[in-house]
Structures are given as structure tokens and as C-alpha cells.
Amino acid sequence: MAIKSYRGKRAKPTKGTSEDIKVSDYMSTDLTTFKPQQSVLEVMNTLIKKKISGGPVVNDKNELVGIISEGDCMKQISSSRYHNHPMQDVKVEDHMAKEVETIDGEMNLFDAADKFLSSRRRRFPIVQEGKLVGLISQKDVLKAALELKGNSWK
Known part of the structure; x- marks a missing residue:
């Protein structure tokens, strides 16, 4: 007995459809980055001043070595208070992911977008040839959806 498939032939995506929209089309490239030796207090000031929730940590060669977030800073505040340690000398490299x-x-x-949902992350760095080239956030995906109108995804 021959098995019949009722699934129709799928058309290849055409240019300009949602199938063709890449992360690189919507990623941020003008990034606020942090250094491993920077103080956590500096990071907290920058996060507040720039109204961001975290950012990549890079070395002198612009290679990604970690990510620091508001949550990482909050953990440090709590730990410093509990142990009665000043925060002036606390470095990013000790508290970054x-x-x-x-x-x-x-x-x-x-x-x-699916990867954001399954990983529960707020941002993903984009690295090319070992160097940080961009960052895509959940907000970037939302902006793209608004641009695409959300109805036809074209």
C-alpha cells in the first residue's frame, strides 16, 4: 500500500518575506561595552545613565569575555551590604556572566525570537571572527515586528 502525503509542495521564500529577515538587519552595532577591570559602580552608573539593562564585556581586542546585567549588579549590592564590604573596588570580571x-x-x-523564549535571555551578542559586532535584544525583535506590521509579516 502506497503512503500518500497530503502536504502540499512548499514554495521557497522570496526576497523580502519574513523568511528572509536576519538578525543582522535589526541588531544594534553602536554598543555600550564594559571592560573586565572596570568597577561595578561605573557599570551601574552607565546602565542608569543610558537606560539599558546590561551589556557585553570585551577585552582590549574587542573579543567577548562576558555579559554584565542589572541583576549581576543587584547581587553585588546585596552581597556587599550583607558582608559590609565597600563596592568601590569590586570589578566587573568578578560578577559578569x-x-x-x-x-x-x-x-x-x-x-x-524563539531562542529568546526558550532561553529566557534578554539579549544575545553577535560575534564574527572572534570579535563582537553587534547585539540583538528582545526590544529589537519587537521593533522589527512593529515595522513589519505583525499581520502579513511582509
Whole structure:
């Protein structure tokens, strides 16, 4: 007995459809970055001043070495208060997330949205040839959806 498939032939995506929208089309490239030796107090001031929730940590070669977030700073505040330690000498490298998940700039934006949902992350750095080239945030995906009108995704 032959098995019949009722699934129709899928058309290849055409240029300009949602299938063709890449992370690199919507990622931020003018980034606020931090250095491992920077103080956590400086990071907190920058986060507040620039109204951002975190950012990548890079070395002198612009290689991604971590991410620091508001949550990382909050943990430090709590720890410093509990142990009665001043925060002036606390360095980013001691409190940043060192295992950083990145995504490819060529990834489809809607696949990236799924990755945001499954990972519960707020931002993903984009690295190319070992160097930080951009960052995509949940807000960037929302902006893209508004631009695309959310109805036809074209």
C-alpha cells in the first residue's frame, strides 16, 4: 500500500518575506561595552545613565569575555551590604556572566525570537571572527515586528 502525503509542495521564500529577515538587519552595532577591570559602580552608573539593562564585556581586542546585567549588579549590592564590604573596588570580571550564548547574525529574526523564549535571555551578542559586532535584544525583535506590521509579516 502506497503512503500518500497530503502536504502540499512548499514554495521557497522570496526576497523580502519574513523568511528572509536576519538578525543582522535589526541588531544594534553602536554598543555600550564594559571592560573586565572596570568597577561595578561605573557599570551601574552607565546602565542608569543610558537606560539599558546590561551589556557585553570585551577585552582590549574587542573579543567577548562576558555579559554584565542589572541583576549581576543587584547581587553585588546585596552581597556587599550583607558582608559590609565597600563596592568601590569590586570589578566587573568578578560578577559578569562568563559563559555567554551568542547567535549568528545570519539567523532568521523569528528563529531568534524563539531562542529568546526558550532561553529566557534578554539579549544575545553577535560575534564574527572572534570579535563582537553587534547585539540583538528582545526590544529589537519587537521593533522589527512593529515595522513589519505583525499581520502579513511582509
